Amino acid sequence: MKLLKDKRNLLIGGIIIGVIAFMLPLFGNPKNMGFCIACFVRDIAGGLKLHNAAVVQYIRPEIIGLILGSFLIAVVTKEFKPRGGSSPVLRFIIAAFVMIGALAFLGCPFRMIIRLSAGDLNALVGLLGFTAGVAVGAFFLTKGFSLGRYQKQSSVEGVALPFANIVLFVLFLAIPALFAFSEKGPGSMHAPIIISLLAGLIVGALAQKTRLCMVGGIRDTILVKDTTLLFGFVSIFVVMLILNIATGNFNLGFANQPVAHSDHLFNFLGMALCGLGSVMLGGCPLRQLILAGEGNSDSAISVLGLLVGAAISHNFSLAGVANEGVKTNGRVAVIFGLIFLVSIALIKIYQVKKEEAR
Secondary structure, X not given: OHHHHHHHHHHHHXXXXXXXXXXXXXXXXXXXXXXXXXXXXXXXXXXXXXXXXXXXXXXXXXXXXXXXXXXXHHHHOOOOOOEEOOOHHHHHHHHHHHHHHHHXXXXXXXXXXXXXXXXXXXXXXXXXXXXXXXXXXXHHHHOOOOOOOOEEOOHHHHHHHHHHHHHXXXXXXXXXXXXXXXXXXXXXXXXOHHHHHHHHHHHHHHHHHHOOOHHHHHHHHHHXXXXXXXXXXXXXXXXXXXXXHHOOOOOOEOOOXXXXXXXXXXXXXXXXXXXXXXXXXXXOHHHHHHHHHOOEHHHHHHHHHHHHHHHHHHHOOOOOEOOOEOOHHHHHHHHHHHHHHHHHHHHHHHHHHHHHHO
């Protein structure tokens, strides 16, 4: 009965989230970008002047809403549980590489599904790479990979990131001159602030209650043949596919897709890096935001890693370029990231085996 209830909740939650993700571009967000954790965190990094890519600078209320929506529903339902302390430095670095991989592809797993629902076949290549990365990560889990056990922490630690987001939003409204704003490009395209914030709050609350996670769905399918968590993203895809076809927004193919490129190898490898790193962190970028809202300081560290990874991507020209592809710097970074994460996983597995042998 619980399994059926979980699937039902994920289906309903996915439908609502899919409708919201479809509506946001109608209110001003970039096309096929109702939600994109990687893109929106990148824009926030630009808004905070952590990078100087003028076309991707804006404090995205959707991200603030996701964290606060999760926080509020967790507090109300008594699921707010401050915890953390598991390999914080490694988590930070892994999260930075997750962001580098996602921005090489030009989207997080959430946007990958959104792009696919609009007919962007480059996203199908990304999905194959993402699945491959998650599969490798799942294999490492079976061999004993772990970043360690978390511990209970104080409430102050748990509320730190939600509180920081409240402060950021107040400053964004009260003293906008503190921040950078794109005058053209994706960063200049956004829904009205109140709509963006409400969308984030609703999706954050739904994602917290349903445990929505693309990585978790594929990982669980591979490891224990449990497809429950996939229901959420399948329902997002289906409802957005129907809406895109009904409104003429469906464009099947590789070419002429908004904020996308057809560098197939690095669409694949970029999302493989994102998938592998996300398994090592214990969830996709969306899930990290939701867990951070619940009081998980490990995920809060991961969110900060995503933010810095976005800044690094644009300061060092690692991100993919729409309609062009991934340049040399980005290709080197993605390949190095894959080697680095595999090395970390193998070292951690060796340490676990060594401890077990004692």
